[in-house]
Amino acid sequence: xxxxxxxxxxxxxxxxxxxxxxxxxxxxxxxxxxxxxxxxxxxxxxxxxxxxxxxxxxxxxxxxxxxxxxxxxxxxxxxxxxxxxxxxxxxxxxxxxxxxxxxxxxxxxxxxxxxxxxxxxxxxxxxxxxxxxxxxxxxxxxxxxxxxxxxxxxxxxxxxxxxxxxxxxxxxxxxxxxxxxxxxxxxxxxxxxxxxxxxxxxxxxxxxxxxxxxxxxxxxxxxxxxxxxxxxxxxxxxxxxxxxxxxxxxxxxxxxxxxxxxxxxxxxxxxxxx
Amino acid sequence: xxxxxxxxxxxxxxxxxxxxxxxxxxxxxxxxxxxxxxxxxxxxxxxxxxxxxxxxxxxxxxxxxxxxxxxxxxxxxxxxxxxxxxxxxxxxxxxxxxxxxxxxxxxxxxxxxxxxxxxxxxxxxxxxxxxxxxxxxxxxxxxxxxxxxxxxxxxxxxxxxxxxxxxxxx
Numbered sequence: 274x275x276x277x278x279x280x281x282x283x284x285x286x287x288x289x290x291x292x293x294x295x296x297x298x299x300x301x302x303x304x305x306x307x308x309x310x311x312x313x314x315x316x317x318x319x320x321x322x323x324x325x326x327x328x329x330x331x332x333x334x335x336x337x338x339x340x341x342x343x344x345x346x347x348x349x350x351x352x353x354x355x356x357x358x359x360x361x362x363x364x365x366x367x368x369x370x371x372x373x374x375x376x377x378x379x380x381x382x383x384x385x386x387x388x389x390x391x392x393x394x395x396x397x398x399x400x401x402x403x404x405x406x407x408x409x410x411x412x413x414x415x416x417x418x419x420x421x422x423x424x425x426x427x428x429x430x431x432x433x434x435x436x437x438x439x440x441x442x443x444x445x446x447x448x449x450x451x452x453x454x455x456x457x458x459x460x461x462x463x464x465x466x467x468x469x470x471x472x473x474x475x476x477x478x479x480x481x482x483x484x485x486x487x488x489x490x491x492x493x494x495x496x497x498x499x500x501x502x503x504x505x506x507x508x509x510x511x512x513x514x515x516x517x518x519x520x521x522x523x524x525x526x527x528x529x530x531x532x533x534x535x536x537x538x539x540x541x542x543x544x545x546x547x
Numbered sequence: 548x549x550x551x552x553x554x555x556x557x558x559x560x561x562x563x564x565x566x567x568x569x570x571x572x573x574x575x576x577x578x579x580x581x582x583x584x585x586x587x588x589x590x591x592x593x594x595x596x597x598x599x600x601x602x603x604x605x606x607x608x609x610x611x612x613x614x615x616x617x618x619x620x621x622x623x624x625x626x627x628x629x630x631x632x633x634x635x636x637x638x639x640x641x642x643x644x645x646x647x648x649x650x651x652x653x654x655x656x657x658x659x660x661x662x663x664x665x666x667x668x669x670x671x672x673x674x675x676x677x678x679x680x681x682x683x684x685x686x687x688x689x690x691x692x693x694x695x696x697x698x699x700x701x702x703x704x705x706x707x708x709x710x711x712x713x714x715x716x717x
Contacts (some may be wrong), residue, residue: 297619303618305617
């Protein structure tokens, strides 16, 4: 302490000089717009370069979070799109739901567990009834159909996978709208079967298979895959093999689809069946 | 006779007013801006404590700044100059020491000594000031020309003042 004091006394001239210069320069930079702008220009070109480097690294590290945020945003946008898009199409039944005639709504979730190598495969998602997920909601990824929600807890939900012998979904050929029933045969996780396509229509390798929209779970037109093989088996129907467009082994983010008019549709259908 | 402290303070005010009211309005073809107020630092007595030198430099610089609306610009340059004054004085020491009771004036140490002394310090001050003002190296030579011409003009005024105003004081 004493030696520090002595140093200050010995060098008081230089120290005072530095202090006064610092005060002047800071005054200069704070109150003179031109010098301030120049100073910021110079410092920012230096710090900017450093930040750029750091940012490159951290951006890579936070890709996961970014992806998640983007998928959240996607679902939000899809909700808006659904709202604005469908409102013009529904003429008479529009009043049936109070939320802007919205037919479907979307929400995103992350796959936290799944199997592909069993005969009855399921997925677990990181969202549950807390955010409004209910059984019988459709699950899709940007590449296509994944499955249907079967069980819901507060935080999690389980999804019956397309790769499950018990799973069936109504699907159709995109080019001519002939629909059939799609199911998995339990062999290859990249291939499913499409039945009930009548013999007389033309099926080629590469034809797109999409959801039909009859099931009240999936909207119409979600991609499932492409035809990879088709042959006539005995009767009047094709036996079609479909290459899935979704790679189940690399699933991370999925979207859940809720049908707001499902109740009404099912009620009406039951009425007619009776 | 008023004491040296109040005399210096009075001189400071006169120089500030002269600088602000007269010299700041002189600008010849964009090259010459005389800054004569540095004379105050030049004329401070030899015995002035060095810390007081810096404080005075800061005080007069910031006063000019307040009038010119450029806070910090003249202050930094004048502090810089005040900081260098003891070293310049040492450099131009005529014999072994400055005579006690004398002042750093033309009258005591002659024309040549005073010219060298003021030229060096004014040049340093102006260099600092003009480069801080432009704040870039792009117009280096252009600024250097302004520094040189302004220095000559300022020194001219300072020497002139020595002949006419600051005579020997009893």
